[in-house]
Each structure stands twice: as structure tokens, then as C-alpha cells.
Amino acid sequence: MTQPIIELAGITRILKGQEEPRTILDGVDLTVHPGQSVAIVGRSGSGKSTLLSILGLFDRPDQGTYVLDGQDISRLPERKAAKLRSSHFGFVFQRFFLLKHLTAAQNVAMALVNGQGWLPRRQRRARVLEALDQVGIAHLAKNRPTRMSGGEQQRVAIARALVRDPRILLADEPTGALDTETGTAVIEALLSATHRGCSLVLVTHDRDHAARMGRTMSLVDGVLTERVPV
Amino acid sequence: MRRLSGSYRSALIIGVQGIRARKLRTLLSMISLFLGVLAVVTVQAGASIAERALMSDLELRSGYDGTLIIDVMPHEKSPAIVTETVKGSDAVALIATQAIIGEPGVSPINPGAAPFDQGSWGTTDICDDSGNCVPGPPTGEAIEVALTAVTGDLMTYRPLRHVSGAWLDFSTVPSMSPRLVINEEAAKGFQNHQVPAEMRVNGAKANMTPQIVGVVNDGDVQPRAYVRHDELTNWLPAASMSDPNMGMPLQVMTTKGSAVEQVLTAKLRGAGIESYANLTESRKQMEDQLKLMRLVFLSMAGLVLLIGVAGILNVGLATVGERVEEFALRRAVGTPRLLLAGIVLAETMLTGLLTAAAAIGVGVAGLKVVSMVLGSREPLLQGVQFPWDAGVAGIIAGIVAGVLGGFIPALRAAGIPIATVMRA
Ligand SMILES: Nc1ncnc2c1ncn2[C@@H]1O[C@H](COP(=O)(O)OP(=O)(O)O)[C@@H](O)[C@H]1O
Ligand SMILES: [Mg+2]
Numbered sequence: 001m002t003q004p005i006i007e008l009a010g011i012t013r014i015l016k017g018q019e020e021p022r023t024i025l026d027g028v029d030l031t032v033h034p035g036q037s038v039a040i041v042g043r044s045g046s047g048k049s050t051l052l053s054i055l056g057l058f059d060r061p062d063q064g065t066y067v068l069d070g071q072d073i074s075r076l077p078e079r080k081a082a083k084l085r086s087s088h089f090g091f092v093f094q095r096f097f098l099l100k101h102l103t104a105a106q107n108v109a110m111a112l113v114n115g116q117g118w119l120p121r122r123q124r125r126a127r128v129l130e131a132l133d134q135v136g137i138a139h140l141a142k143n144r145p146t147r148m149s150g151g152e153q154q155r156v157a158i159a160r161a162l163v164r165d166p167r168i169l170l171a172d173e174p175t176g177a178l179d180t181e182t183g184t185a186v187i188e189a190l191l192s193a194t195h196r197g198c199s200l201v202l203v204t205h206d207r208d209h210a211a212r213m214g215r216t217m218s219l220v221d222g223v224l225t226e227r228v229p230v
Numbered sequence: 231m232r233r234l235s236g237s238y239r240s241a242l243i244i245g246v247q248g249i250r251a252r253k254l255r256t257l258l259s260m261i262s263l264f265l266g267v268l269a270v271v272t273v274q275a276g277a278s279i280a281e282r283a284l285m286s287d288l289e290l291r292s293g294y295d296g297t298l299i300i301d302v303m304p305h306e307k308s309p310a311i312v313t314e315t316v317k318g319s320d321a322v323a324l325i326a327t328q329a330i331i332g333e334p335g336v337s338p339i340n341p342g343a344a345p346f347d348q349g350s351w352g353t354t355d356i357c358d359d360s361g362n363c364v365p366g367p368p369t370g371e372a373i374e375v376a377l378t379a380v381t382g383d384l385m386t387y388r389p390l391r392h393v394s395g396a397w398l399d400f401s402t403v404p405s406m407s408p409r410l411v412i413n414e415e416a417a418k419g420f421q422n423h424q425v426p427a428e429m430r431v432n433g434a435k436a437n438m439t440p441q442i443v444g445v446v447n448d449g450d451v452q453p454r455a456y457v458r459h460d461e462l463t464n465w466l467p468a469a470s471m472s473d474p475n476m477g478m479p480l481q482v483m484t485t486k487g488s489a490v491e492q493v494l495t496a497k498l499r500g501a502g503i504e505s506y507a508n509l510t511e512s513r514k515q516m517e518d519q520l521k522l523m524r525l526v527f528l529s530m531a532g533l534v535l536l537i538g539v540a541g542i543l544n545v546g547l548a549t550v551g552e553r554v555e556e557f558a559l560r561r562a563v564g565t566p567r568l569l570l571a572g573i574v575l576a577e578t579m580l581t582g583l584l585t586a587a588a589a590i591g592v593g594v595a596g597l598k599v600v601s602m603v604l605g606s607r608e609p610l611l612q613g614v615q616f617p618w619d620a621g622v623a624g625i626i627a628g629i630v631a632g633v634l635g636g637f638i639p640a641l642r643a644a645g646i647p648i649a650t651v652m653r654a
Pocket of ligand 2: 048
């Protein structure tokens with residue numbers, strides 16, 4: 001078997017609020033292999049987004065180890081974390097987080113214009129069009145997000161996540177704001193990336209979407225368990 | 231190097247996109263800053279123009295900076311020593327005397343080479359029985375001028391301003407009819423009083439017929455004429471020139487540390503003649519005078535600028551507040567914090583630069599208008615150029631204001647937590 005792309009062991013996240021500290025994640029173990037797709041389900045407030053934040057190096061665990069692609073990155077300076085976010089991860093959120101003053105193409109190019117690994121304009125354009133094409137909206141390259149449907153906007157966001165050819169796609173309820181049909185198409189677009197060796201970690205409330213993933217994990221009160229299909 | 235240029239280009243693209251997306255806000259920052267930068271530009275331009283005018287006035291009167299003026303006391307040997315030492319060098323000797331130009335035997339309308347508009351000087355007062363006097367018409371058809379005989383081209387040391395005609399030509403054989411270049415005050419006299427051209431110089435063997443070849447502005451209020459020393463000495467016996475009672479003051483213009491200075495002072499000391507050297511340091515003197523004034527005005531302008539900085543800061547903070555999601559998103563896709571801070575700073579700096587450009591443009595245009603409207607009345611403002619240092623001051627003010635106003639927003643932008651903003 002290949003080397004796992006992600007190995008989380010004993011990840012604990014404790015939030016110190018105004019009241020007493022709350023344990024949001026409690027000793028989470030998770031291993032993801034290249035090309036694998038994992039669904040994470042759980043109640044609202046169970047810590048799914050927090051787990052994804054830690055996976056995507058937005059947030060740091062209080063305890064536990066994080067090995068990415070064979071490298072222990074549990075204690076990584078922010079500068080290197082930013083570099084890894086650019087080179088290894090793509091993100092898709094429930095809200096699309098598109099910049100409305102930019103066109104679809106410029107929104108996608110944003111992931112290339114980030115001060116990491118410069119590409120000349122021509123190559124940038126080629127990559128952006130390729131990414132937009134992968135999600136089936138190359139014809140909307142010059143449109144602004146304000147003139148697009150929700151499904152189209154989410155596709156732009158997926159193209160933005162894919163444009164740097166990431167190793168891992170992290171999607172936090174990407175279909176939460178979409179109708180069933182559009183949502184299904186978005187899941188298809190995400191899954192198609194896994195055919196090229198990219199891993200997918202999907203947080204979802206939708207059973208059908210979870211069922212499309214290779215594995216489903218369940219998060220309950222900060223504890224992650226493998227859900228065995230029945 | 232590659233990484234750096236990538237960061238730089240990314241910052242440029244993001245910064246320009248940011249400014250274009252918020253044109254109105256950028257405009258607002260610019261307006262708040264504009265007056266401040268304009269104040270700095272105006273103060274600097276005003277000071278520079280005044281300084282330049284003062285400086286050229288000082289140069290006109292006392293020569294370029296670095297000119298050494300040696301005053302030689304009257305002595306029977308001093309003309310000979312001076313002219314001999316100066317001969318063939320860059321140094322110029324000046325001999326001051328008096329000349330009356332006009333009808334022979336007539337007393338000049340301005341005895342003592344007085345300025346002409348000092349009314350009653352050269353006239354006989356007409357008094358009535360009760361003793362009230364009014365100035366009468368000028369008595370003689372002659373004009374008295376201060377006469378400066380020069381052994382070389384005075385222009386090397388003093389930038390006399392050309393008005394009309396020619397300057398003295400030192401390359402020709404001395405003429406028997408001395409060529410004169412007169413100053414504007416003297417020209418005024420010749421214009422107002424038609425006088426026959428004959429020139430009387432104290433101690434001269436005979437009267438000579440001068441030719442006036444040109445008019446210059448020498449900054450002097452006294453009517454004055456410049457003449458080649460050798461053309462005058464054709465008529466002046468050496469004895470009269472060296473007569474201590476005639477008291478013709480002798481002056482030598484040279485540069486500090488020149489051979490002429492050393493040789494001349496040595497020779498004069500040897501002959502027991504006193505001399506005093508004076509170094510022209512106009513700029514230093516003037517700067518001492520103007521320093522305080524400039525400081526006061528610049529600090530006032532600085533205050534206005536500070537208000538502009540507060541404006542930029544305010545708009546900048548509001549903008550960052552509005553762009554929290556954008557910055558979190560940019561961090562999420564891997565943009566380093568430092569670069570984001572740099573972009574915010576670059577945007578305000580660019581705003582500052584644009585403002586500076588606008589303020590400089592307005593300054594240039596304003597100066598042009600002022601010089602067109604008031605130029606005819608105020609020679610100081612005639613065809614005056616926008617001083618480059620005012621432009622530099624404006625650009626520096628713009629950039630500094632941009633950096634000051636952008637610093638705190640930049641820190642804010644860099645500190646935006648991704649996890650908090652980007653959660654579903
Ligand atoms: N920045 C924060 N401040 C306070 N509480 C937070 C913060 N982030 C997360 N939480 C709390 O942590 C818990 C888990 O949140 P989250 O990971 O967003 O859950 P989920 O995505 O599964 O709904 C929730 O109870 C939430 O209120
Ligand atoms: Mg969530």
C-alpha cells in the first residue's frame with residue numbers, strides 16, 4: 001500500500017473561552033491515502049469544521065501529531081504552513097468566498113497569484129482555463145460571480161481549489177447552499193479530482209453524498225469513529 | 231530572487247485589483263491627503279523660489295559663492311602691484327572712480343552719482359517768500375556715474391544680468407574711445423536727460439568720448455558704468471590713479487586659495503599696504519536666515535499632512551474591516567501574512583503617490599497661473615520654474631503619509647485568523 005498522505009494521531013483541540021475550556025476535538029486519529037475520498041458526518045457543532053481547519057493548516061491542534069506526506073508538521077511555522085496550503089491543499093466551503101470585484105477567471109487565478117511559485121501570465125491563463133474546464137464552466141471565465149447561479153459560483157470555487165493541482169481537497173459542506181441536483185453535480189466535480197490521485201475530505205450532512213465517498217467517518221462530541229456501512 | 235519577484239508581482243496584481251475595486255474609497259483617501267501634500271509642496275516650492283531669487287540677488291551683488299574679494303587700501307604703489315599681479319590670471323581687479331558724462335563744465339544733475347529718483351538732489355530748490363521750497367528742474371546737462379574699471383571679465387565672478395546691447399569685450403585692442411556698459415539706473419538717467427557724450431574723469435589728461443555699448447542689471451541703485459581698465463588708463467596718468475588722496479578703492483576678485491591671492495597678499499604685505507580678504511558665502515548666510523522660516527512653515531504643512539494621514543488610516547481600517555473575508559481567503563490559498571501586510575501598505579503608498587502626483591500637478595499649474603497673472607508686476611515670479619525639490623518633497627510626503635496611514639491597517643490584515651472567518 002502507498003504511503004498515507006495524511007496521518008492524524010491523537011489530535012486534540014481545546015477552546016479556552018470566557019467560561020471553562022471546551023474540548024472540541026478529543027484524540028482524533030485519521031489516515032487518508034492518496035486518491036481516497038472520506039466523508040465526515042456529524043451534528044452541527046460536533047467539530048467537523050474545526051477538524052478541517054486543522055487538516056488544512058488554518059488552525060493548530062493543542063495535542064497530537066500531524067504527518068503530511070510522511071513529514072511531521074505538527075509544529076510548523078506560519079510561513080511554511082502558508083506554503084503548504086498553497087502546494088498541497090484546495091479548499092471548498094459552504095459559502096463560495098468569491099471576490100465579487102473579480103471575474104471567474106481572476107477568482108481562480110487568485111490561488112496562483114499568492115506569492116508562492118510564480119507563473120507567467122500565459123501559463124496562468126492556461127491553468128485557469130483548464131481548471132474551469134474541469135468543472136465545466138470554461139465559457140463563464142469572463143463573468144463576474146454576481147451574475148452566476150449558486151452552482152456556477154461553487155464550481156468557480158472548486159476550480160480555484162483545483163488550479164494548483166492539490167494533493168488534498170478539503171470541502172466543508174460544499175452543497176449546503178445548493179439544491180439537490182446542483183449539489184450532486186458539485187459532488188461529481190469534486191470526485192472527478194480523486195481519479196487523478198487527489199484525496200478528498202468532505203464534510204456533509206447529506207447521506208447520499210456521504211455514500212459516494214470511499215469511507216465515512218462520524219464525529220460525535222469531538223470523537224471521530226469509522227462508520228461501518230450497514 | 232525568483233521567489234522575491236513572484237511575491238512582488240503577486241502584490242502588484244492584488245494591489246491594483248484592490249484599488250480598482252475601491253475607486254471611491256481610494257479617492258476619499260486621496261482627498262483627505264491631498265491638502266497635506268499640497269501644503270508641503272507649496273511651502274517647499276515657495277521656499278525654493280524665494281531662496282533662488284534671494285540667492286541670485288546676492289550673487290548679483292557680491293558674486294558667486296566661493297568668490298574671494300580682496301579690498302586693497304589706497305597707496306601709491308597699490309595700482310601697480312594689483313594690475314601686475316592680476317595680469318594673465320583669472321583674477322579681476324576693480325578700480326572704482328567717478329565720471330561725469332555730458333556737457334563740458336556743467337555740474338551734473340545728480341552729484342555724487344546719486345540715484346535719479348531721489349528728486350531734489352541735483353536740483354536747485356525754488357523757494358517762495360514764506361520759505362516753502364519745491365525742487366526745481368535739473369541744473370546741468372550732465373550725469374554723474376560711479377565708474378568701475380575692470381581688468382578682466384567681471385562676469386566670471388558676478389552674474390550681471392544682460393538687459394540690452396553687449397557686454398565689454400576683452401579680446402580686442404583697447405579703444406581710445408572707452409566703451410561703457412551702464413547699469414539700469416544709469417540708463418534711466420540717459421533716457422530721461424539727453425546729454426552730449428563727453429566723459430570727465432577726475433585726474434584724466436583730457437575729456438574722452440565714451441561709447442555706451444550695453445546695459446546690464448547689476449542690482450545697484452546707484453548709476454554706474456563699467457569700463458575696461460586699459461581703455462580708461464589710456465586717459466589716466468598712473469600718478470593720478472595711485473594718488474592716495476584721490477582714494478580710488480581697489481578691489482580684486484579671485485577664488486580662495488588661488489595663486490593670485492597668495493602672491494598679492496605677500497606683495498602687498500611687503501609694500502606695507504593693508505588689504506582685507508572677504509569670502510562670499512551667500513548660500514550659507516541665506517540658509518541661516520531662511521532656516522527658521524522654512525521650519526515653521528514645514529511644521530505647519532506637516533500638521534496638515536498629519537490630518538491627511540489620519541484620513542488614510544481611517545479609510546484604510548474601514549477597508550480592511552470590509553475585506554476580512556478576502557484576506558482570510560487569500561491566506562487560505564497560501565498567501566503569506568507578510569505579503570498581505572505588504573499589499574495593504576503598497577495600496578496606501580500608491581494612494582499617497584497618486585495624491586502626490588495630483589498635488590504636484592496642481593502646484594505646477596498654480597505656479598504657472600500665478601507667474602502669468604502676477605509675473606508682470608513681480609519680476610521674482612516671471613517665468614519661474616517649478617522647483618524640483620518641491621516635487622521630491624511632495625513625493626516623499628505622499629509616500630510617508632501612505633506608509634504611516636497604511637501601517638496599522640496592514641498589521642490588522644496580517645492578523646486575520648483564517649479558521650474563524652472561513653467556517654461553515
Ligand atoms: N472561534 C470560535 N469561538 C468560539 N467557539 C467556537 C469557535 N470555533 C468553533 N467553536 C465551537 O466549537 C464547536 C465546534 O465547531 P465547528 O467545528 O464549527 O462545528 P461543526 O462544523 O461541526 O458545526 C462549536 O460548539 C462551536 O461553537
Ligand atoms: Mg461546520
